[in-house]
Amino acid sequence: MLITVHAFLRLAFPVQHALSMHRQLSSEDRSDGNKEYEGASRDASMGQMTPTVAASAPGKCILFGEHAVVYGEPAVAVALEQRLRVALSPAASWSVDGSALHPEKHPHIVHLRNRFLGEDSPPMAIHIQGDIPRASGLGSSASLSAAIGAAMAHLSNGTVAVSNDALSEAAHSAEAAAQLGRASPMDTSTSVEGGVVVLSDRRESAGEWAYTRRLSTPEGERTWEVHRLDPPPAEVYLVLGNTGVHAPTSKQVAMVAEALAMNPERRREIQAIGTVARRGLAALLRGDYEAVGHAMSENHLLLRGLGVSSDELEELIRAALPSSLGVKLTGAGGGGCMVALTRDPKQTSEAIELAGGRTLVSKLGNEGVRLEQV
Numbered sequence: 540m541l542i543t544v545h546a547f548l549r550l551a552f553p554v555q556h557a558l559s560m561h562r563q564l565s566s567e568d569r570s571d572g573n574k575e576y577e578g579a580s581r582d583a584s585m586g587q588m589t590p591t592v593a594a595s596a597p598g599k600c601i602l603f604g605e606h607a608v609v610y611g612e613p614a615v616a617v618a619l620e621q622r623l624r625v626a627l628s629p630a631a632s633w634s635v636d637g638s639a640l641h642p643e644k645h646p647h648i649v650h651l652r653n654r655f656l657g658e659d660s661p662p663m664a665i666h667i668q669g670d671i672p673r674a675s676g677l678g679s680s681a682s683l684s685a686a687i688g689a690a691m692a693h694l695s696n697g698t699v700a701v702s703n704d705a706l707s708e709a710a711h712s713a714e715a716a717a718q719l720g721r722a723s724p725m726d727t728s729t730s731v732e733g734g735v736v737v738l739s740d741r742r743e744s745a746g747e748w749a750y751t752r753r754l755s756t757p758e759g760e761r762t763w764e765v766h767r768l769d770p771p772p773a774e775v776y777l778v779l780g781n782t783g784v785h786a787p788t789s790k791q792v793a794m795v796a797e798a799l800a801m802n803p804e805r806r807r808e809i810q811a812i813g814t815v816a817r818r819g820l821a822a823l824l825r826g827d828y829e830a831v832g833h834a835m836s837e838n839h840l841l842l843r844g845l846g847v848s849s850d851e852l853e854e855l856i857r858a859a860l861p862s863s864l865g866v867k868l869t870g871a872g873g874g875g876c877m878v879a880l881t882r883d884p885k886q887t888s889e890a891i892e893l894a895g896g897r898t899l900v901s902k903l904g905n906e907g908v909r910l911e912q913v
């Protein structure tokens with residue numbers, strides 16, 4: 540007899556077993572306007588059977604174009620080696636790492652659950668682990684949405700694989716729902732697609748166009764064109780230096796908007812970021828990493844001019860520069876992370892750590908969302 544997982548769960552309601560689980564990092568989502576996922580290292584005793592489904596998705600780092608992308612210029616993001624993994628097992632009630640699933644605390648997860656499984660679906664315990672630091676511009680929240688979406692789509696569809704387009708659309712709408720209707724699809728598309736992703740308000744000639752994302756925002760209808768890029772492989776690495784300072788994206792974006800409103804001439808700086816991003820994009824496609832690094836550093840100078848850097852970021856950037864091909868802040872700035880492109884990740888990491896930053900190393904272009912063995 541053929542039976543879907545969904546139907547099976549309804550029939551075979553499981554008994555919970557108490558089992559202590561050790562995790563490198565466990566987490567909960569939160570809805571305080573901070574779009575990053577909350578990581579809280581702790582052990583938890585909770586109901587747990589062999590997971591029914593598991594999935595993982597990468598974090599992201601913006602190589603070019605942050606802030607300018609808000610005004611339609613292209614931005615380029617790379618999927619990181621760092622990932623979040625989620626495992627879902629049948630349980631007596633819905634929970635996330637031992638806490639009850641709550642629409643305010645876990646808006647992304649509730650949105651995806653309602654979308655893929657339905658509000659009345661049999662409850663599951665969700666466990667999250669991974670190595671993407673939260674609230675640092677590395678896309679931990681989007682990675683969680685992508686992985687949860689993939690796991691739930693699998694539960695609902697059985698063997699029929701969900702398309703990247705559908706999954707990235709669902710993850711994007713979950714992010715938007717959790718962020719009062721304001722979310723670019725940058726993080727979610729990169730987490731779903733993996734590799735290198737380009738976002739723009741128009742179809743770019745560089746890269747392969749993948750799909751259009753649309754969103755009704757409080758400011759009106761927005762459209763993004765999403766492209767995939769396949770740069771030639773090379774022995775280069777990204778070193779991410781975390782300042783440990785948290786600056787909310789919304790505040791940084793509002794600051795730029797205010798600066799432009801006060802002096803519309805400054806729109807030229809936004810266009811200049813777009814020009815540098817397109818130059819960086821072309822260099823990436825040629826595999827010319829010296830030129831990629833150069834464009835990253837140029838992009839940083841423009842971001843600094845816009846006022847979105849910080850003393851802490853500048854200190855880490857200065858430390859990384861001598862051993863790098865290029866260095867810039869990544870994400871919204873004001874704190875969070877900087878990124879260095881380097882052929883010598885050990886030396887660059889050491890320099891950043893000596894200057895007080897915490898580091899992560901990643902190669903470029905990692906795999907997107909995937910189902911995992913359970």
Ligand code: PMV
Pocket residue numbers: 604605606607608609675676677678722723725726788791792869870871872875
């Ligand atoms: O720090 P992140 O990953 O939230 O990146 C923000 C990127 C911005 O361009 C500043 C905002 C946006 O919505 O694109």
